[in-house]
Amino acid sequence: MSPRTVHDVVAHHAARRPDRVAVLCEDRAVTYGQLHHSSTRTANAMHRSGVEAGDRVAYLGKESEQYYDILFACAKAGAVLVPVNWRLTPAEVHHILLDSGTxxxxxxxxxxxxxxxxxxxxxxxxxxxxxxxxxxxxxxDDHDLAPTFDEAQPIAQVYTSGTTGNPKGVVLAHRSFFAVKAALESHGLDWIDWRDDDISLIGIPGFHIGGLWWAIQGFGAGITMVSVPVFAGHETVRRIRELCITTACVVPAQLQMMLAPPRPRRTDFASLRKVVYGGSPISEALLGRCIETFGCEFAQIYGLSESGNTAVCLPPSEHVPGGPRMQAAGRPYPGVDVRIVDDAGNALPTGEVGEVCLRTPAAMLEYWGLPDATAATLVDGWLHTGDAGYLDAAGFLFIRDRIKDTIIVAGENVYPAEIENVVSAHPAVLEAAAVGVPHEHWGEVVHCFVVPRQGETITTRQLVAFLRGRIADFKIPSGFEITDSLPRNPSGKILRRELRERFWQHLERRVA
Incomplete structure (x- = not known):
């Protein structure tokens, strides 16, 4: 029987294949037997340090074999892992550590x-x-802790950007990392599959739900996972070629980086059989170049941290250049339901655009310490995504826009309020409005409209200098526009969609 909890994964494979390499990071290899043994010792040390079941344990560092040691140790100790994005500013890190009660x-x-x-x-x-x-x-101390926690217990608290500027902690149970795999296996589907000899690249950082989810999928299958401290396009191509990597999970921006000049040859990807991508939609042109160059299968996944990562998949069979569903996000996994609703929450018929709602066994438990936000997002078992889209007659989901104001920069979620709060703190700024605009490499970038105070002048260079150190670099707008006023509705709310329109008007899909 396949493991259904994170703490069972490493013990299961250590008993069956102790000498199989579990994690390969740079020139360091750790077997399943070694990972099980070391994570047990780490879990015991956690207990000696006073960590109790349900306590939050944070990791602030780049990808490494130690990250996964600490993940499994948390599972064995009953603690909840809080992976922290190392690219954040000290103030942003402080909020996460304080909010989580690490x-x-x-x-x-x-x-x-x-x-x-x-x-x-x-x-x-x-x-x-x-x-x-x-x-x-x-x-x-390597005595067996014999954990008894079930799949409904929390294992990870992943922070997403907040609509009010402060990140929210998405609490995920063990089941969030196994529900999709179990559903695919029970229905004999190979949309995302594993073979015994697979060597898999964790392209998405482990502080991101996509990276953490992908790693646990691979460990659950008992294969070798390749961890990279920092993703670099040409270096990743070299790893694929030299390590004979067979599967990978990446965001579209990383695919773009791998294809950057000097362009790799198809022989560089001879071992690769499947690429799973998500985090942000991909352009059909980029996907076509990837299919031609990589020569392998592609599967697109759609979801969000709150859905336990993926809830919808565009399987390899639909990745046909020029095909009718190349613009689709995909179709729901078995056991996952999708419906489209209007502003009042009423279900809309096929073809009509409304808010995308998901019902999935992998959904989050809650937003940590935010019962009102949890209740507004999880309504009668349905997760409201904030994305606008429609379903076709065959049940494929198409994303058309965002209802929430999220900006996705190379797979990282950014909310306008985060940017606006900091920009508006500049003494020469009266108010600001941030929107996402399309970008060939990163999917979207932040563009900020700034209204100066009366009698004040300000330059882009001054604004960038002011933001350095106050927000993470990937959140700093790539462009600023100085303007006399911002468009508003009768109640005074800024009309961000009007600000976005000229950047997106030539595109059918109003998200990157």
Missing amino acids: TLLFADDEFLDVTAKLKADLPRLRRIVPIPALEQWRGA
Whole structure:
């Protein structure tokens, strides 16, 4: 029987294939037997440090084999992993650690100075463990904890950008990482499949739901997962060629990076049999170049952190250049329902555009500490996505726009309020409005309209300098427009869609 909880995964495969490499990171290889043994010692050390079931344990670092050691240790100890985006500013990191109530933090050396300064304002944080010192810290206690937690228990708290500027913690149970795999297997579908000799690339960072979900899928199948500290296009092509990687999960921007000049040859991807991509929609032109160059199957996944990552898939059979469904997000997995609703929550018929709602066994448990936001997003078992789309007669979902104001930059969610709050703090700025505009490489980038205070002048260079260090670099607008006023509706709300229109009017799909 396949494992259904994260803590069962590594024990299951350590008993059956202890010498199989579980994680390959740079030139370091860790087998399933070693990963099971080391994560048990880390879990025992967590308990010695006072970590109890349900406590939050954070990881602030780049991709590494230690990240997955800590993931499995959290599962064995009953703790909840909080992966932190290392690209965030100290203020953004502080919010996540404070909001989650993190009690134990693992951090790369390069982030220790920052976290040490933050610790005084984090009342629940008892200890910071440098990741390079993990082996010494965990000690030799390897007695089996025999965890009894079931698949409904939380295992991860992934932070997404917030509509009011503060990220929200999406709490995910063990079941969120196994429901799709079980559904595909039970129906004999190979949309996303695993073979015993697969070697799989984790292209999406582990602090992102897509990267964490993909890693657990591979570990669940008992294959070798290739972890990269920082994604680089040409270096990834080299890894695929030299390691004979067979499967990969990436965002469209990473596909673009791999095809950048000097363009790789098709022989570089001879071992690759399937690429799974998601995080943001892909242009048909880029997908066509990928199909031609990679020479393998492609599967698109659609979902969000709140849906436990993927809820809809465009299977390889539909990836036909010029085909009728190349613009579709896909069709729901078995056991997942999709419906389109109007503003009043009424279901709309086939072909009509409305808000996309999902009912999935992988859905989040809650937004951490935000019952009102949870209730507004999860309504009678249906997850309201904030995306606008429609269903065709065959049940394929097409995304057309966003109801929420999310901007997706290379797979990273950004909300306008985050940008506007910081830009408006500049003494020369009266108000600001941020929107997403199309970008060939990154899908979307942030464009900000700025109204100066009366008698003040301000330049793009001054605004960029002001934002450095206040928000993460990927959130800094790539363009600014100084304007006298912003369009508003009768109630005073900024009409962002009107600001976006001239950037998107030539495109059928109003999201990247």
